[in-house]
Amino acid sequence: MMKIVGIAMALLGWFIPVVSLPLTQSLSARFVASVLGLIISLVGILGVLNQAHLKEAIWKK
């Protein structure tokens, strides 16, 4: 389940800046959307998804 959440966050972080492109002309808004999207993706991958893998890591067995 955590793996799916992590992947969903990674995808969400991509969609946010892409969807912001046609929604706004403001450069600042697009910049914020891009940074926000990047942070969400990174948290999803490095935080959530990686933690899910670490729970079943071979060195813990």
Add this chain to the structure above:
Amino acid sequence: MKLWGHYKISWLLAVTCLLVLCGMGAVAQTQAAPAPAATAAAPPPMATDAPLDLKPAGAPSTDDLVKGDPGGTKTGTANDVVVSDTKKGMTLADLINQVGQNRIGINFTWTLITGFLVMFMQAGFAIVETGLCRAKNANHTMMMNFMVYGFGLFAFWVCGFAIQMGGGAPYATLGGASSLNAEHVVTFMGKTWGVFGTHGFFLSGISYDVGVMVLFLFQMVFMDTALTIVTGSCAERWKYVAFAISSVFMGAITYPLFANWAWGGGWLSQLGANFGLGHGYADFAGSGVVHAVGGVTALALSLIIGPRIGKFTREGKPNAIPGHDIVIVLTGCFILAFGWFGFNPGSTLAASGNGALRISSVAVNTMLAGCTGSFGAVLYMWIRYGKPDASMSGNGLLAGLVAITAPSGFVSAVSSAIIGLIAGVLVCVSVEFVDRVLKVDDPVGAISVHGTNGLWGVLSVGLFADGTSNYGGSWNGVSGSVRGLFYGDASQLVAQLVGICTLVGGIFTLSYVSGWIMDLIIGQRSSAADELEGLDIPEMGALCYPEFVLKPEGLRVPAEVAAD
């Protein structure tokens, strides 16, 4: 005092480095100041009424045949211009056609030869990765690097090339390659988004074209570079069959998709034309397209496959597992640095016209960033651990080269040096982060070298591009030169950030999901028994070094203790 003595040389080197960089900055500032107008050399006068002084075009005289042409002044005459109608003789149209074909011929030759250089990088990657692995896995690691060339090439020929470049024509510097003109687009929120190309499958039909062939060769060797990054991070525990299928998938789908979006006329390249974001996503030679795609895929598969047995203690502390041959590691780094002179300067796809003479600047930028990259890594390791670590020096060189790949065609020499220096430090920090915080096992540091620094390279275009390049007057359909934040165009930085989000969010997800499905069906990881024995015999059926006596696995020392 002992501690000071230990670190004294490191600090002295660091201070020297900073002084050199400050000096470079000062020189750059001085150069930027307006200089008094120099008297340009006047062009020679046009002799419009002078008779046409052609070299003798007839058959060589007996005297010429005896003497030859040691000075090279007689070879190449009007006789060598191709004439369409011998009865009419040479016309102005013949001359103009010859000039045009010469230009395209120069571009073909340049692109092909630089492509050959990039192909040779496969040898560099192969020995770098093999040297950083243990001797018991050398055959397996080498065979992954050897066959990734074939698997990737086949997949790219079947469909990868068409998906990537099938809709991006015209490619003006290569004579057009006009058959590659069918991009599949979708309409989303009132805008059209190019998603993939549809011409060029099997290089057959209308794609049977000389310009298309040049483009295929050059793009194929780039794609193979991305594929071979993954073999490094997954080395020493990846099932060979899983590697084979994964490589075919990446060469057919994952890499071509992003390459289309960035280079094949896809939606990222159109961010400038469609949304007013600078010149769209700009990635001159592929920090993002090649290296970050390889890096994020390497991270995705490393997560799925998991760390090697013995890499982490039960408490999660990382153990250092040194490679077996630092000589071939550093030799491989030299081969890669040599091949990079094909990678970056070749990406002009031209050596004549359209601002292509900037190849000299691109080559020097490449050289400088590699140099400062290794410099940054050596200094970091020296200061932090008291020794200039060899493998990290090699990784620093590669990190600098990876980072300069995207901006190499858009930035100055000083900017290149800065980009490379940051990359050299960044790769060391990233390796420690991946190892100690994420606890992801990456035997060769591929995630940090190619992933982290690939993304840094993409970002640096949005910061350092100086607006002096001019490749035919426009880039990605937007007139003018690419300019980053430091040179007045903040929108270019946003375009680069959208590209980074696509790599991290989109391409990672595609790689992870495909790798996960493959893991469920065939399994990605070799058995524990095979891994402990070494994969050479179980997977490949032969040892790489049959006359070596391999040491049994022993107790390993945690990295922190080893560093002390």
